[in-house]
Amino acid sequence: MPELPEVEVTRRGFAAGIRGGRILHARVDPGLRWPLGLAADRLVGTTVGGVDRRGKYLILELDRGLLLIHLGMSGSLSFRPVQPPPGVHDHMDLVTDRGQLRLHDPRRFGAVVWAPGLESPRAQKLLSKLGVEPLSDAFDVRSFHAALKSHHAAIKPVLLSGRVVVGLGNIYASEVLFRAGIRPTVRADRLSLARVERLHAAIRTVLSHAIERGGSTLRDFCGSTGEAGHFLLDAAVYGRAGLPCPVCGTPIKHIRQGQRSSYFCPSCQRF
């Protein structure tokens, strides 16, 4: 599920509600991607501050250290006054006096990691190689263009890697390239400044639009985490192999790049 928009919408859904909450009980299953890094009991008695996001990581500030939460492929968070008894795939419960935060993640590619601070090795190991935040001022056309120059692989896997710019997953990488009229197979370093400009604009537009849509759909986040896939309602190319391009009607093509599916319109995205 979670690319940047989903993670951001999730963050907005519970950040205000959990702020100031004192942790009364904490449970984290072993068997997520990485171990928590301390006994869950040690979290009891600490207070939750702000909830930030870096790429697809959520960062819960505690008065002692922080929790990095990643949703992996199938993770979702819900925040409610009281949670029902945990099911098999509910791998984390953070019970506070302001509500209960639960991680549901069938595939267990997600993670909950405690670190003493943002600069600690534990946190830096996960965060240090991340590219720029696409919706921040630091994401500008010139430095984006410059950064792409050092990548000789196809643009689609480069976007997906998160090394240049974070937040684009397999769906939005295809969507953004469609909007920019760029073929997913073009080498990143071969893109002209003009094309990088279009790509830059497409990334901002698509991601912020998706957040707005999700925000309105998930107004009642307190109750649930929303329907998987509802962000896809306006996908132009993703998952639409053989179907007509919404702009020109040409059948959408499906290819594989580094074991991942890519979709594009062979007419609108000529090179």
Place this chain on the structure above:
DNA sequence: CTATGGACCTGAATGC
């Protein structure tokens, strides 16, 4: 350093 392929894990969809 960059680029590639395998690994992790479950469940839904597809094929015989």
Place this chain on the structure above:
DNA sequence: TGCATTCAGGTCCATA
């Protein structure tokens, strides 16, 4: 119907 295969919105790690 039953069983095997393929695919899925992520990303770290080993290898070239």
